[in-house]
Amino acid sequence: MRSGTTVEQMVRAIADLIVTGAMQPGDRLDEISLANRFEVSRTPVREALSQLCAMGLVDRQPNKSAVVTNVTQKHLTSMFEAMAELEGICARLCAERMTLEERKLLEAEHLASARLVHRGAEEEYEAHNTEFHSRLYYGAHSDHITELVTQTRARLAPFRRAQFRIAGRLAQSFAEHDKIVTAILQADGAAAGQAAYAHVSIVREASSVFATVPVK
Amino acid sequence: MRSGTTVEQMVRAIADLIVTGAMQPGDRLDEISLANRFEVSRTPVREALSQLCAMGLVDRQPNKSAVVTNVTQKHLTSMFEAMAELEGICARLCAERMTLEERKLLEAEHLASARLVHRGAEEEYEAHNTEFHSRLYYGAHSDHITELVTQTRARLAPFRRAQFRIAGRLAQSFAEHDKIVTAILQADGAAAGQAAYAHVSIVREASSVFATVPVK
DNA sequence: CGTGGATAAACTGTATGCAGTTTTCAGGAA
DNA sequence: TTCCTGAAAACTGCATACAGTTTATCCACG
Numbered sequence: 001m002r003s004g005t006t007v008e009q010m011v012r013a014i015a016d017l018i019v020t021g022a023m024q025p026g027d028r029l030d031e032i033s034l035a036n037r038f039e040v041s042r043t044p045v046r047e048a049l050s051q052l053c054a055m056g057l058v059d060r061q062p063n064k065s066a067v068v069t070n071v072t073q074k075h076l077t078s079m080f081e082a083m084a085e086l087e088g089i090c091a092r093l094c095a096e097r098m099t100l101e102e103r104k105l106l107e108a109e110h111l112a113s114a115r116l117v118h119r120g121a122e123e124e125y126e127a128h129n130t131e132f133h134s135r136l137y138y139g140a141h142s143d144h145i146t147e148l149v150t151q152t153r154a155r156l157a158p159f160r161r162a163q164f165r166i167a168g169r170l171a172q173s174f175a176e177h178d179k180i181v182t183a184i185l186q187a188d189g190a191a192a193g194q195a196a197y198a199h200v201s202i203v204r205e206a207s208s209v210f211a212t213v214p215v216k
Numbered sequence: 217m218r219s220g221t222t223v224e225q226m227v228r229a230i231a232d233l234i235v236t237g238a239m240q241p242g243d244r245l246d247e248i249s250l251a252n253r254f255e256v257s258r259t260p261v262r263e264a265l266s267q268l269c270a271m272g273l274v275d276r277q278p279n280k281s282a283v284v285t286n287v288t289q290k291h292l293t294s295m296f297e298a299m300a301e302l303e304g305i306c307a308r309l310c311a312e313r314m315t316l317e318e319r320k321l322l323e324a325e326h327l328a329s330a331r332l333v334h335r336g337a338e339e340e341y342e343a344h345n346t347e348f349h350s351r352l353y354y355g356a357h358s359d360h361i362t363e364l365v366t367q368t369r370a371r372l373a374p375f376r377r378a379q380f381r382i383a384g385r386l387a388q389s390f391a392e393h394d395k396i397v398t399a400i401l402q403a404d405g406a407a408a409g410q411a412a413y414a415h416v417s418i419v420r421e422a423s424s425v426f427a428t429v430p431v432k
Numbered sequence: 433c434g435t436g437g438a439t440a441a442a443c444t445g446t447a448t449g450c451a452g453t454t455t456t457c458a459g460g461a462a
Numbered sequence: 463t464t465c466c467t468g469a470a471a472a473c474t475g476c477a478t479a480c481a482g483t484t485t486a487t488c489c490a491c492g
Binding site for chain 3: 030031032042046062063064065
Binding site: 005043046047050051054062074075078079081082085089142143144145148152 | 290
C-alpha cells in the first residue's frame with residue numbers, strides 16, 4: 001500500500017488539469033469520475049479535493065460537486081498586487097535583517113545567473129529566478145510573511161509560466177534583480193522594498209495575457 | 217442526516233479546544249478518540265483534521281497522528297508583524313480607493329464606538345472594533361489581500377483575547393482608530409498606512425503575555 | 433411549444449472493515 | 463541499570479457500502 005503520496009500525486013495531477021486549462025472554471029469535479037480516472041476509491045479523492053479547496057483552486061459547497069474556481073481578472077490583479085506588496089516587504093526586511101552569509105549567498109546566486117542571461121538560457125534562468133525569490137522570502141526572517149508570500153506565489157504559478165519567453169525579459173529581469181540586491185547589500189530597506197515592488201508589478205503586466213476569460 | 221454542518225461544528229469545537237489551551241501544542245489528536253468524543257465515525261474526523269491543518273492549527277504527517285501545532289514565540293511575533301504590514305497596506309489602499317459611501321460608513325462606525333469608550337463597555341467595543349477592522353480589509357478593494365489579512369487575523373484570534381481588559385486600552389484604541397480614519401478621509405495613504413501599522417504593533421505588545429511556552 | 437412536477441438516476445456524506453504502518457512495551461544481553 | 467530487539471497493540475490510509483440529497487429526465491398539462 002503506497003501511503004501518503006497517493007493523495008499528494010492526485011492533488012498535483014488535478015491542479016495541473018486546472019492550470020493547463022484542461023478543466024475550465026465552473027467545470028464540475030465529480031468524485032466518482034475522478035476516482036475512476038485515478039483508479040482509487042472516493043475517499044482519497046475527497047481528501048485531494050479538500051486540499052485543492054484550501055489552495056483556492058476549487059470551490060466546494062455541501063452536497064454539491066466541487067467546481068473549478070473561476071479566477072476573475074479582478075482577482076488575478078489582486079493576487080499580483082498582493083505579491084508586489086509582499087515581495088516589497090520581504091526585500092525591505094532582507095535589507096534590515098539578513099545575516100552576512102545570507103547576503104553573500106544572495107549576491108552569489110544573482111551573479112551566477114548573469115551567464116544565463118547572455119546565453120539566453122530561459123529554463124535555467126527560471127530555476128535561478130525561483131531560487132533568488134525564495135532567498136528573499138526566507139531572508140526576511142519572518143515565518144508568517146514567508147508563508148503568505150509562498151502561498152500566494154503558488155497560486156499565481158499557473159499564470160506566470162512562460163513570462164521569460166517575452167523578448168528581452170531575461171535581461172530586464174536581471175537588471176531588476178540587480179537593483180534589489182544592491183539595495184539589500186547597502187542595507188537600504190526602502191530602496192529594496194521599492195525595487196522588489198516594481199519588479200513584481202512588471203511581471204504582472206507581462207503575465208496579464210494569461211487572464212482567465214470569465215466563464216458563464 | 218445533518219450534512220455539511222457536522223464537520224464544520226467539529227472544526228470549531230476542536231479549534232476551541234486548542235485555542236483555549238485544553239489541548240497543548242504537541243498533543244496528539246488521534247482519530248478514534250475524537251470520533252468517540254463527537255459520536256461520529258473516523259471519516260468526518262479526518263475531514264475536520266484536514267481543515268484544521270489548512271488553518272495551521274494542527275500538523276499532519278503521513279501515517280502519524282495529527283498533533284497540535286506548536287506556535288512558538290518567534291512565530292507569534294511573525295504573525296503580528298505580518299498583521300501590522302497587512303493592515304498598513306489595507307489602510308493605505310483604503311485612503312486611495314474607498315468610495316465616498318464607504319468612507320462615510322467607516323466614519324460613522326468609528327464615531328458610534330466613541331460612546332462605548334466612555335461607558336467602558338469592553339464587550340460591545342470589541343464587536344465594533346472587529347467591524348471597524350473588517351471595513352478596512354474590504355475597503356482596500358483587493359480580494360486577495362483581504363483574504364490574507366482575514367486569514368491571519370483568524371489565526372491570531374486566540375492570542376488577542378482580553379486585550380481590552382488592559383487598563384486604558386479602550387481609549388487608546390479609539391485614539392489610534394481616529395488617526396487612521398482621519399488619514400483615510402483626507403486620502404493620505406502614507407499616513408493611514410503608518411497609523412494602522414502602529415496600531416497593530418501596539419496590540420502585539422499588549423498581547424505578548426499570551427506567548428506560548430514551547431512544549432517539548 | 434413551453435412549463436411544472438414527479439420519478440429515477442446520479443452523486444455526496446458518513447459508517448464500517450481490512451491492510452499496512454507506527455508505537456508501545458516486555459524480555460534479554462551488555 | 464541501560465540499551466537493544468521483537469512482537470503485539472494501536473492507529474492511519476484506503477476501499478466499500480448505505481443513507482440521504484441533488485440533478486436530470488420524462489410526461490402531463492396549459
